Amino acid sequence: MNMLPSRIAPIFVILVTIAPAADLPVREVILYKSGVGYFARSGQLAAGESARLDFKATDMNDVLKSLTVGDDSGAPIRGLRYDSSLPLEQKLAEFPFTVANGQQLSAFLDQLRGARIEMKSAAETLAGTIISARTINDGEKQPEREQLTLLLDSGDLRTVDLGAVSSLRFPDPKLQAQLKDYLAAVAQSRSKDKRSVYIDSANAKARDLSASYMIPQPLWKSSYRLLFDEKGAATLEGWAIVDNTTDDDWNSVRLAVVSGRPVSFISRLYEPFYVQRTTADVENAYAQAPVVYEGDVSGVPSAGLTLNEQMGLSTKNEQFTRSDGTHLGSGSGGGVGGGVYRMRAAPSSVTAQTEARELGDLFEYRFDTPITIRKNESAMLPFLQQKIAVRKLLIYSEACGQNPMTAAELTNDTGKTLDGGPITVFESAGYGGEALMNTVKNGDKRLISYAVDLGTRIGTKEESGDARLIEVHASHGIVTRRSSAHNVKTYTIHNVDSRPRTLIVEQPIREGYELLSPKPSETTANARRFEVQLAAGATVKFPVAEQGFEKQTYAVSSVTPDLVGTYVSAGAISEDGRKQLQRVLDQKRSITETDASLTEARSDMNEVTRAQERLRQNIQTLNRVSGQQEQVQEWSKQLAAEEVRMTALRDQVAGLDKKKAALQSALGDMIEKLEF
Secondary structure (H helix, E strand, O other): OOOOOOOOHHHHHHHHOOOOOEEOOEEEEEEOOOOEEEEEEEEEEOOOOOEEEEEEHHHHHHHHHHOEEEEOOOOOEEEEEEOOOOOHHHHHOOOOOOOOOOOOHHHHHHOOOOOEEEEEEOOOEEEEEEEEEEEEOOOOOOOOEEEEEEEEOOOOEEEEEHHHEEEEEOOOHHHHHHHHHHHHHHHHHOOOOEEEEEEEEOOOOOEEEEEEEEEEOOOOEEEEEEEEOOOOOEEEEEEEEEEEOOOOOEEEEEEEEEEOOOOOOOOOOOOOOOOOOOOOOOOOOOOOOOOOOOOOOOOOOOOOOOHHHHOOEEOHHHEEEEOOOOEEEEOOOOOHHHOOOOOOOOOOOOOOOEEEEEEOOEEEEEEOOOEEEOOOEEEEEEEEEEEEEEEEEEEEOHHHOOOOEEEEEEEOOOOOOEOOEEEEEEEOOEEEEEEEEOOEOOOOEEEEEEEEOOOEEEEEEEEEOOOEEEEEEEEOOEEEEEEEEEEEEEEEEEEOOOOOEEEEEEEEOOOOEEEEEOOOOEEOOOEEEEEEEEOOOOEEEEEEEEEEEEEEEEEHHHOOHHHHHHHHHOOOOOHHHHHHHHHHHHHHHHHHHHHHHHHHHHHHHHHHHHHHHHHHHHHHHHOOOOOOHHHHHHHHHHHHHHHHHHHHHHHHHHHHHHHHHHHHHHHHHHHHOOEO
16 A cells, blocks of 8 residues: 555554455365366364355356355354455445555545544654644655644644654554455455455364355366277277366365266356335335355365376376386387387276266266366376277268268267267277267267278269159148158169278158168167178169158148049048048039029029110100000010019029028038048
């Protein structure tokens, strides 16, 4: 802060120093594939001592979600305190004073007017109440001085030169606490990324305290080596790649890595949330506080080996040797004994000492010996080295182009879950290629491909037959017809190698296609696999036959007699379905016949209307001519007869309209109930 004269600053700082809290060392680490890690800490605390756990600010949400603590002495935990997420400026604004960079002592004390203070100098000891403090500058000849004006207990006013004061203190405990809290907030802000959690225990004696929690961690990674010997037997070697990105060294910790995908998420518990609430004048309307239930995790310290000792290696004089004395070569390169080194397919000179066990849907590898990994360092730890059942073969899909891939079928008979990761393949001749594998449960098997096989060439030809109608169904007025066509894809396989081979042909499963032949050796979610045996230098044609299906839908109303005839001749419709469709067609024919009768009756009505019009015009014309009464009477009789005919036609049309409506209603019900 640089606000005190140099001769009194040390004493003043001692008076406001906060007693440090004890750290709990990391004892156990479990890393998961969901982006989190489990940490267990434990240690012995002195009487009255609190424990402090330091975290990154970004870790606090997970810490508050998962932290459990326990006191092995049985004493209750008084509570957990942790640094607020509020900005420093907002924290300091709550205090009745400020301590700025470079601020003079007099400026600080002037903010505390009315506070009681005690001070010592070489000549005397004073106590009183602060009235004011100031800095005096009498010019260039006199140095700058700081003065404090006090109201002494005797009632006298006294001006004190702060340069002569050797120490001072505030007897008010509340003011002392405020100053300590202020300085603690400033100290904590120096590390913007660090937050501390304090554990207070109601125990005046020394005790053992433990704490566990989950925090974000990098995913541990698996890396494998698949090593074939001259006889084709295989050894699978697995390494766990672990990164310590925390701010703590992992000294002799119990370490485990877990394969699987447990659910993990972030809940924003660290940042304060404020709920917009309404104001209600109700007495004793207090919000219910959440209840915190504590957990207890025990941790037992254990001695362990360094990472090099765990792997059986030492590095004295830059020579790489095993702990049993076997020389592995120097760090400057070159082969053993100075000769030319030839890479060979041999397992690593380490022993994977892990305890493997299932944890529900998860699988854990726990290292038998304690592990040491310094902060900001990473380590490769062997967790598997076992013989494994492997079958060498080739695998082909059209994405491969002309050549299949050299592959291996791994059957997991290790008794353990193999976490997914890259596999480097070594054969007796050396490096063979690389593959990638998903997680494999015990007893399951997996194909991996690691190189292009240039000794085999494959071509494909696809042929399709004509589509034929296979079935017709109807429901609620909709007719569905399915047609099928045979499709044959022929693989022509040339094995130009002098050795017999086993080829896996992988063909994608197509929607709307059904396999006819041959039977696949395996079926995955997206493909079928067929196993083909290839003799040395042979050419094999391998056909795969499928039946493709096409579906069409249309309204029953559009069905015609010709369509029904097509359905019947193709054998695609049941007899009951044919009868139901025939009844629909008969009903439609009745409606058509009724429509024809209506058309004819309306045509007749039009003729009668025209005839009546002519007769009326004729009668009107002859009524003005004398001697034509007889003809007028004849036309009047004809007009009356046409009117009788018109009445009959009107009745006929009304009856036909009613009949058509009834037929159409019955057809609608018939179509709705259609089901075959």
